[in-house]
Amino acid sequence: RNVYKDLRQIELACDSQEDVDSWKASFLRAGVYPEKDQTESEDGAQENTFSMDPQLERQVETIRNLVDSYVGIINKSIRDLMPKTIMHLMINNTKDFIHSELLAYLYSSADQGSLMEESAEQAQRRDEMLRMYHALKEALGIIGDISTSTVSTPVPPPVDDTWLQPGHR
DSSP: OOSSSSOOOOOOOOSSHHHHHHHHHHHHHHTOOOOSSOOBOTTSOBOOOOOSOHHHHHHHHHHHHHHHHHHHHHHHHHHHHHHHHHHHHHHHHHHHHIIIIIHHHHHHHSOHHHHTSOOHHHHHHHHHHHHHHHHHHHHHHHHHHHHHHOOOOOOOOOOOOTTSOGGGO
């Protein structure tokens, strides 16, 4: 039953555009649709016209939700791929720099034989490690000789206490 039989207009007082949109969506779900000949708004733009077909409205809402979901997936994919892309570009630029400029600079600046020579600190460290290796090898040989030449006496047999009576132990 239509209570407001002759009234064709409802006036709403809302604080924000979100409230207006919420009311419009609620009216659409309830089956109240605005007329097609709406007046222009204050800024001169035509108000959104809504279809009179609820099935079409549901299809539009479904498509809108699917598009929003698709845009969200694309946004997440882009956010995931950006760091990987940046690292890929940084590594490729570094590799190109090494191949083009750094190697050319190294080959032109010094004798290649001197680049491959061992430094004095590394030679001293290598000699210390060799001395440590030989000392440990000799120590292992001494420990091996000691453990094989150790003499041990056998354990004496257990005491025979069978002559004792069982109650006097």
